[in-house]
Amino acid sequence: MARAIILVMDSFGIGHAPDADKFGDVPANTFAHLAQYYFEQTQQKISLPNLASMGLVDACLAAGKETFPIENYGLSQGAYGYAAEISSGKDTPSGHWEMAGVPVLFDWGYFPKTVPSFPKKLIESINNATGFAGVLGDCHASGTDIIAKLGNEHIKTGLPICYTSADSVFQVAAHEEHFGLDNLYSYCETVRELLDDYNIGRVIARPFIGENSDDFVRTGNRRDYSVLPPAPTVLDKFCQAGGHVISVGKIADIFAHQGISEKTKATGIDALVDATISHLTSAQDNSLIFTNLVNFDQDFGHRRDAVGYAKALEAFDKRLPEIFAAMNNDDVLFLTADHGCDPTWHGNDHTREYVPMLAYHHDIASVDLGERSTFADLGQTIAEMFNLEKLEYGQSFYKNLFKKHN
């Protein structure tokens, strides 16, 4: 029996989605624009030989319909396509749940872009439940900007920094030592309970260290408190059928720990790839290794750092042969993303984009999977691969992966 590996390159969009106008995101294109910007800044073309051989460049050219500078690359050897999202939001849980077969067709609650942003009644109930006198922030913000701005006041007053974004989130930044990590986590757990009436997808604990605004830096101890997906995902079905789901990175948090058999956390793309490879060398048959590479989004997309994003892609690309080498003959690797976050775009929020839908196994022939109308095609493919009951959403492309070589 085979194993499947899903690598989610968090925020790696490849062209504005058909409904991007509703989000004000025409013509965002995370990949094409970061490659263009990288070339303008460094006079070097981005070089991604392994991703390109999987079909990434062809997928992006078809999805984004714009050319961009890229180092010479050969013919695609894998299965490649691009997928649009049917979920109402362009957030991380919606993207992941949809790829696991459960799109979010309801509207999340959001906090307005006003100051204060959070309802007075909510903040009062948080203060009452936690015993804190108030919160700092209470606005839309970039997480790194707001700790630089309010970190000193936070240390002085002991009050948590609470902020949000265009996503359905309530984020809490607090100093790991002065405020304490456990205190931050329990504060977030309390907030999570109080948010149920507001239909908010996630509370995120954002711990940081450092002693002043020049050197405050967020740590790897981020924790996401998500609501449960609205229906059983392919992960739940796979576990029920005796499969083993291994979460690497924040996958378990995103699925509210449901449909997960085992989890490993790691900080940074290299460490996340290391953990993935380590599981690949030991995972039993009938396993799904599901990895989220959050740093593309968190460290580069939201930070609007196109050059950093390009370099991180090149570094990740160099690691792919190690992943291929750790795969058995009947294993299948899927590579995709959960939304876009164009680092050349205005503001610091996600962008509504197509995502790559790439697949690889040792005997794969080049196959164009074309445009996929939902990320759920991935979940449906996993369902077919492991002989699970068909999911409600998505079209499987499993059989296309075994096309004969020309």
Ligand SMILES: O=P(O)(O)O[C@H]1O[C@H](CO)[C@@H](O)[C@H]1O
């Ligand atoms: O600016 P930071 O704290 O990284 O926050 C970003 O991360 C959250 C989750 O993707 C988004 O809602 C966005 O606000």
Ligand SMILES: [Mn+2]
């Ligand atoms: Mn994401």
Ligand SMILES: [Mn+2]
């Ligand atoms: Mn994000």
